[in-house]
Amino acid sequence: MTLAVTESDTERIARGLRHRDVALLHALVQQYQYRLVRYFIFLLGSRDPVDDLVQETWLRVLERGHSYDGESRFEPWLFAIARNLAIDHTRKRRMISLDSNDADEHEPAPLTPVSCEASPFEQAARIEDAQHLAQSLQRLQPVVREALALRFQEELSLQEISHVVGASVSTVSSRIYRGLAALRQQMDGGEHAN
Amino acid sequence: MQTDRHQSICHMIDKSLAGEISVQEEQSLRLHLSACAACQQYLNASNRVIAGLGGFAFETDPGLPDKVFAALKIRAAQLETQRLSHRQLAWSYVAALILTLAGSFVAMQLSDRFANTFSITHQQVQLGLIAIWIVPSVCFCLLLPTLPLVSKRWMHAKGISL
Numbered sequence: 214m215t216l217a218v219t220e221s222d223t224e225r226i227a228r229g230l231r232h233r234d235v236a237l238l239h240a241l242v243q244q245y246q247y248r249l250v251r252y253f254i255f256l257l258g259s260r261d262p263v264d265d266l267v268q269e270t271w272l273r274v275l276e277r278g279h280s281y282d283g284e285s286r287f288e289p290w291l292f293a294i295a296r297n298l299a300i301d302h303t304r305k306r307r308m309i310s311l312d313s314n315d316a317d318e319h320e321p322a323p324l325t326p327v328s329c330e331a332s333p334f335e336q337a338a339r340i341e342d343a344q345h346l347a348q349s350l351q352r353l354q355p356v357v358r359e360a361l362a363l364r365f366q367e368e369l370s371l372q373e374i375s376h377v378v379g380a381s382v383s384t385v386s387s388r389i390y391r392g393l394a395a396l397r398q399q400m401d402g403g404e405h406a407n
Numbered sequence: 408m409q410t411d412r413h414q415s416i417c418h419m420i421d422k423s424l425a426g427e428i429s430v431q432e433e434q435s436l437r438l439h440l441s442a443c444a445a446c447q448q449y450l451n452a453s454n455r456v457i458a459g460l461g462g463f464a465f466e467t468d469p470g471l472p473d474k475v476f477a478a479l480k481i482r483a484a485q486l487e488t489q490r491l492s493h494r495q496l497a498w499s500y501v502a503a504l505i506l507t508l509a510g511s512f513v514a515m516q517l518s519d520r521f522a523n524t525f526s527i528t529h530q531q532v533q534l535g536l537i538a539i540w541i542v543p544s545v546c547f548c549l550l551l552p553t554l555p556l557v558s559k560r561w562m563h564a565k566g567i568s569l
Binding site: 239260264371382386393 | 463479
């Protein structure tokens with residue numbers, strides 16, 4: 214079952230969420246599974262906590278479904294929930310790290326990728342250009358990577374991204390420019406049109 | 408001067424890709440791109456980056472939707488139970504409030520009749536009604552809203568989670 218997101222569908226989703234319609238949620242889970250996984254990987258730079266976070270996201274959607282009004286698209290609302298959970302997750306990890314007695318164990322800053330082996334991007338690169346991009350993506354700031362993912366993979370508008378990340382439109386566009394510039398430099402070996 | 412122009416066009420290309428370009432700027436950009444190989448190259452490089460981003464394919468656990476759905480069903484049932492208990496609580500509160508009001512009404516309106524019937528004073532009837540009716544129902548009204556908190560603490564102490 215596929216739910217094309219037109220205006221009437223957003224209203225139907227809002228109504229279903231208000232009534233905690235589990236069948237509707239099942240359809241949404243299937244429809245958005247891959248996109249949520251991809252978003253979490255772009256945000257966290259890690260694959261490990263993603264399945265748990267996806268499950269948590271849908272539980273949160275069930276609990277707070279009444280707050281979705283159906284007037285705007287469903288995706289920005291869903292990704293905003295997912296983002297908050299990802300931030301909570303990284304905060305908890307930091308607190309666990311601070312509580313631990315192991316002084317040598319340093320946790321990364323919030324939303325900073327942790328990887329010793331091949332990154333999920335390197336594992337996921339299927340085409341030559343993507344392979345080149347994989348390494349530089351892992352080096353980008355998570356918020357920049359996130360902006361690129363929301364714009365070019367999830368195809369959200371700048372206003373929608375701004376709503377998801379809780380930053381101004383100019384901040385979001387600046388992150389996109391920075392991300393594009395860094396990746397472009399990697400792809401063309403630093404050549405510039407000038 | 409030429410470099411400035413290119414930089415401005417490159418910025419316009421970025422704006423276009425980010426989706427914040429106006430129709431006029433778009434027209435001006437197209438015009439420039441048709442005549443400038445360097446800027447066209449910049450656009451091509453940007454498009455390659457975007458296409459590269461689309462070239463990632465992440466593995467997903469095929470069992471994940473079923474796992475999520477199972478968790479959703481359990482949580483939905485728990486929320487429904489909570490909703491029903493909240494509704495019961497609300498009705499109990501209304502009932503307690505009605506009892507309080509009815510008790511007050513009886514105390515005010517019928518105390519003379521009771522006093523005559525049972526050969527006791529008007530004040531004694533009122534005190535009796537206050538002691539056995541109004542005070543308990545007022546206490547019930549006041550304590551009812553704290554019941555969910557008490558029950559949550561009790562469940563937490565017993566290790567039961569909703």
